[in-house]
Amino acid sequence: MRARLALAILAATTSQALAGGGFDIVVPVRPGMTIIINGVDATYAVVESAMGLARNESMVPTIYGGRYIDPVPNVGHYYPTLGRKPGYGRLEIEPPANRRLPQPAESYHESWSAHSAPLPAQSNVPVDPPPVIYAPEFNGPRPPPRPIPRPRGP
Secondary structure, eight states: OHHHHHHHHHHHHHTTTTTTSSEEEOOOSSTTOOOEETTEEOTTOEEEOOOSTTOSSOOOOEEESOEEOOSSOOSSOOOGGGOOOOSSSOOOOOOOTTSOOOOOOOOOOOOOOOOOOOOOOOOOOOSSOOOOOOOOOOOOOOOOOOOOOOOOOO
């Protein structure tokens, strides 16, 4: 009986190590989230490859049922890094190098500082100061609280 139980546990734990050579269905963690693999939307698609932590080699994954994603987003916004002119708005014109420059602006300087408030005048110590003694009250350790006696019921 114990041998069968040990064999069943051994088979259940080692079968997961062999489960790396098939296909996978990509399911996102949250709804509305897209998973993109090599420019293809692989959300709810079948991905077949031999890559992972248990493999030394890596193959290009084959995606069945995915959609290609446009690498340049056409969202109507202007992104200067794309290298294209904006679709609308102000037309930027580079001025020529030999143009007449405007007058330089007048100089402007401003500074801030912070310091502590001045201390009040200190009085001198009297020649014969009065004796001041401060001693905390200490009456010894307190006894632990006693339980409150309850009245006896009928």
